[in-house]
Amino acid sequence: MIIRLDSSADPRVSDYVSLTDVQLRKTKEPAEGLYIAESPKVLRRALAAGHRPRSFFLAEKRMPEVLDLLEAHPDIPAYVGSGDMLAEITGINLHRGAMAAMHRPAPVDLATLLAGARRVAVLEDVSDHTNIGAIFRSAAALGVDAVLVSPRCGDPLYRRSIRVSMGTVFQVPWARLPAWPEGLETLHAAGFTTAALALVPDSLSIQELAARQEPKLAFILGSEGDGLSAATLAQAQHAVMIPMQAGVDSLNVAAASAVAFFATQLPLGAG
DSSP, rough: EEEEOOOTTTTTGGGTTTTTTTTHHHHHHHHHHEEEEEHHHHHHHHHHOOOOEEEEEEEGHHHHHHHHHHHHHSSEEEEEOOOHHHHHHSSOOOOEEEEEEEEEOOOOOOOHHHTTEEEEEEEOOOOOHHHHHHHHHHHHHHTOEEEEOTTTSOOTTSSHHHHHHGGGGGGGGGEEEESTTTTTTHHHTTOOOOEOOOOOTTTTEEHHHHHOEEEEEEEEEEEEETBBBHHHHSSSSSEEEEETTTTTOOOHHHHHHHHHHHHOOOOTTTT
């Protein structure tokens, strides 16, 4: 259902207003049960994952790239306008020219998510959405079965997280833990060895952890500024460090996650 916009004040496109206001979007989107998917590739991955659109938002010149998606959803409104009008509504330049307001999927049951999982990433209070998206992309590429996020962690379905992940947030199942760090006990009860990535005394090296070939392993990754909390380190079964050279003491959390996932990934087909 193609609707051409003639005003940036059209109330029907309120889902797309002020996309640069992070605090507004963090409140609005979960409360209204929506998220914003951006770029044709991400739209395709969201739809392929079974997520339902509530509307499309397109620059006129980008319509041919997604016409098949519009035809597959003829009852969903597709708001079309000039690039300048869309930028006025959203506050950003839509270089990829295609967005959709999507219905958030129902939360995944934690027990269901962990059943059959062998490698899990746990994010404690990671607030930078770029890092969250990059962690999901590494998780998808390197055999991590699920991601858990703490109550204060950023939103994996925030627009920037989705974009940086290249849509892999739709591919790797995730859930938000109701309590932290008490949620680690759920992992222990499910048979996971928990490994906190932290440079503390008596840490195992990532090579030593990899050599153990743990059948079920959960990596705990901390926030960019403060790292992991003392309470989390106390409850984790192991602290693990990545040996470094040239006086460097740490990596960005997304880079560290990729190293850890790669070093401890299971052989393809292991199960």
